[in-house]
Amino acid sequence: MDVSKLLDLVAQHFNDERHLIPMYLHLIASALFPIYTGAYASLSRPSSAAKPVKKKRRASEAADEIDDEDEEVLQKLEGMSPRDAVIYPVVAAVTLAGLYYLITKYGARAINLIFGWYFAVAGVFSVAKLVSDAAVVGISFVFPTYLGWSGKLYRVDGLKRKAVLVQGAVGESATGSSAAVTSVWLKPVYNTIWDVRAAIKQRYTVALRIGNTPDEKTNFTVIHVLATLVGIASSAYANLVAKPWYLTNLQGFAVCYTAFQMLSPTTFTTGSLLLSGLFCYDIWAVFFTPLMVTVAKNLDQPIKLVFPRPEEAVQIPFAPPKRQYSMLGLGDIVLPGIMMALALRFDLYLFYLAKQREKIVQQSDDVSGKESKGTKVENIEKAPYVPVTGYLGDRFWTARLPASARPTKLNASFPKPYFYASMVGYTIGMLTTLVVMSVYQHAQPALLYLVPGVLVSLWGTALARGEVKQMWEFSEAVDSEQVEEGGDTRKEEAGWSLDSAQTWLDMWDGLLKLTGFREGxxxxxxxxxxxxxxxxxxxxxxxxxxxxxxxxxxxxxxxxLFRFTISRYKAEQEGDLSGASDAAKDMAGKRE
Incomplete structure (x- = not known):
């Protein structure tokens, strides 16, 4: 074919499909949004970093004024093994075939009813998680903890109800704070703002005990309660009233966002094996069988993202325009996305690995007890971990200050070559999918293009940087340094311990006592x-x-026999937390 004729065909096709470009951009942005946010939300202290330094608390420090920087949040991801990576595509194919059989034989109504209530429960949790995290980010802009004003750094003190100077003249207040107090007509508004801030930041503890079990505790704020109500309302509306496309997408976003904080391929080799198997599965399900298209069109559940296409005129006179939708399965986001989230955590791991130093220790005695002068022992000294997520509002309000004037946590950042490379590879794969679908006017297996885009970008980056060995050996399996001191590493890795077994046995014993089947x-x-x-x-x-x-x-x-209490959050005060009890450490150092 002549090149000029080919270019004419491309120009003609582009002109015919130009009205779909906004929808395609909407689709790509909607796929990248949960991947980007979920990957960052999955970050926590890597094994190459030391525990952050604990700060002493004052007795006068209120619970709502405790810094989030003192709370080390360790993500507990469900890891995969190579065996899981091999079995998963087979299980997916069997499940898809079963759904296809049930839909063709009994119709989609009963299946949608059953799956609707099943996904309603998951939707409540996922939407609540997404909404609460988004609300925390938004509130950080409205009620920041740090402010930059006239080249100086101020910290907002909720007890004193003013911004106290951190760097500069000690005791000086932020410009404008005292003026607001002296204005009588502004004082009620001023006090109301501080009351709202205190109510939002106040944390509470829920404690539950059944029988002889220890108190099961968790912390929450008003934001968590409101986010849970939003999750319940969205699931109830979708199952009882209607399912507009934007509500379906909200639930889909939430499921993807939560999945990135719960799932991990553990290693790049396991993730590559998983994506390779799904690469073959997706081709089989779309090109060689009607399974995927039939199930996707008939299941009206938050297992896909829906994008409205431009309205098309119909041939019937006076009939309203016909609205059609394009779909993107959540699997096309979650499955490549967990590999991309792993790449971001690998970037953080490499960053702290490069900061490790060898510490030379002089050894005076050998094993036999005799002196051995000149013997040295080399230990690896890890850099303390500084959280790299959160504090967006504080970063915004202190952006004009020099880096030396801001707290360390507001300057925390790290290079992300692998994550950015995977984002580029995913975007190229998505564009290829849309172009091929537009040319052939047929549904395409997105993983056919996304898997090569992600895997080639990741392993190609490792090859170009000379880090293939480090990437091959990297693993997120829990090691002894990440397990609480004194615990059994093997049992922790399996997710089970004698202590947890005893807890469940005690709960069962308490239930029997509660129902009268066993005397106390x-x-x-x-x-x-x-x-x-x-x-x-x-x-x-x-x-x-x-x-x-x-x-x-x-x-x-x-x-x-049964106790349920809600109390204000209390943390260990007056002293270093390193000497506190286990319960105090759990309360003060972790967000349950």
Missing amino acids: STEATTRNGDTASEAKPDADGNAGKLEPGKKHIDSKRDDV
């Missing part, structure tokens, strides 16, 4: 199973204190 025991026990008779008496002869390392018991524990 008169012998008080501790969480680790020690009886009261094993506790040593104190100096006054009172029983109830255990040996060091054993937890205190409650002699009235068996009298409580």
Whole structure:
């Protein structure tokens, strides 16, 4: 074919499809949005970084003024093994074939009804997570913790209700704060703003106990409650009233965003094996069978993103224009996306790996106890982890200050070559999918183009940077340094321990007592199973204190069959948290 004729055909086709360009841009942006946000939300301290330095708390420090920088959030991702990567495409094919059979034999109405309530539960959790995180980001712009004003850094103090100077003249207040106080007619508004800020930042603790089980605690704020109500409302409206495309997309965004914080291929080799299997599965399901297209068109569930196409005129006189929609399955976002999120965490791992230093320690004695002068031991010294996510509002309000004048957490950043390369590869794959679909006017298996785009970009970047070995050996499997001190690494990796087993047995025992099937025991026990008779008496002869390392018991524990309490969040005060009890550390150092 002549080149000029080919260019004419391309120009003609572009002119015919030009009205679809806004829809295509909408589709690409909607696919990249949950990947970008979910990947950043999945970041936590890598194994190449040391634990962040804990700060001492003041007794006068209120619960709503505790910095998020003191809260180390370790993401607990569900890892995959090579066996899972091989089995997953087979399970997906069998499930797809089963759904196709049920739809063709019994219709889609019953299937949609069953799946509707199933996804309603998942939708509540996912939408609540997405909305709460988005609200926290938005609130950080309205009620920031740090402000930059006239070249100086101020910290907002909720107790004193003013912005206190951090860098500069000590005790100086932010310009405008005192003026607002002196204006009588502005004082009610001023106080209301501070009250709203305090109410939003105030955290509460929910404690639940059944029988002899230890208190199961979790923390929440008003934002979490409101976000949960939004999740319930969206699921109820979608299942009881109607399913507009934007509500379906909201639930789809939320599912993808949450999935990136729950799933991990663990290694790049496992992820590559998984995507390669799904690459073949998607081609088979779309090109060689009617399974994928039939199921996608008949299942009206948040398993896809829906994009309205431009209205098309119909041949019937006075009939309204016909509205059609393009679809993108959530699998085309989540499955390549978990590999891209892994790439971002790998970037963070490499950043702290490069900051590690060898620490030379002089050894005076050998194993036999004799002196061996001149012997040295090399230890790896890791840099303390500084959170790289969050604080968007603080970064915005202090953007004009020099980096030296801002807190370390507001300057935290790291290079992201692998993540950006995967984003480019994914975008190229998505553009290729749309072009081929537009030319051939037939549904396309998106993974046919997305998988090569992501894998080639990632492994090609590693090859160009000479880091193929590091990428091949990288793993997110939990190691002993990431497990709480004193725990069993093997049991933690399996997600099970004797302590958790005892907890569930205690809960079952409490339920039996609650229902009257088992009488309560008169012998008080501790969480680790020690009886009261094993506790040593104190100096006054009172029983109830255990040996060091054993937890205190409650002699009235068996009298409580069920307890549910909500209290204000309390953290360890007056002292370094490193010497606090385990419960205090969990409360003060982690967001449950």
